[in-house]
Amino acid sequence: MTAVIDDARxxxxxxxxxxxxxxxxxxxxxxxxxxxxxxxxxxxxxxxVAQEFGEHPDCAISRMLWARSAIQSAFTNGAG
Structure with a gap:
């Protein structure tokens, strides 16, 4: 369940x-x-997100990598 929540975030x-x-x-x-x-x-x-990956995959990849890292940092240790 946490993975689904993290994906949405x-x-x-x-x-x-x-x-x-x-x-x-x-x-x-x-x-x-x-x-x-x-x-x-x-x-x-x-x-x-799907639209951006379809139209600008080169930029979308780096933005999603940043988003994943930022979410992991911002919502760890019960925060959020």
């Missing part, structure tokens, strides 16, 4: 307004994930 961060260059804190990442899921829903986030 990664999708939400991927399609959020946050950028790696902003060096967001864990608190900002968690807030962005919650706001994006509230706005788009989990299915909406997944649809936009």
């Amino acid at each position: 990664c999708d939400a961060l991927f399609v959020s307004y946050l950028q790696r260059s902003q060096e967001p804190t864990a608190e900002i990442i968690r807030a962005a994930v919650h706001a994006t899921v509230d706005r788009l829903g989990e299915a909406g986030c997944a649809e936009l």
Whole structure:
């Protein structure tokens, strides 16, 4: 179950307004994930991720790698 939740969080961060260059804190990442899921829903986030991978696979890969790493850091130790 945790993997499914992490996947949804990664999708939400991927399609959020946050950028790696902003060096967001864990608190900002968690807030962005919650706001994006509230706005788009989990299915909406997944649809936009698929669209980006279809249109810009070269950029999408590095963004998803960042999102996965950021989610792991922001939601560890019971945070979130």
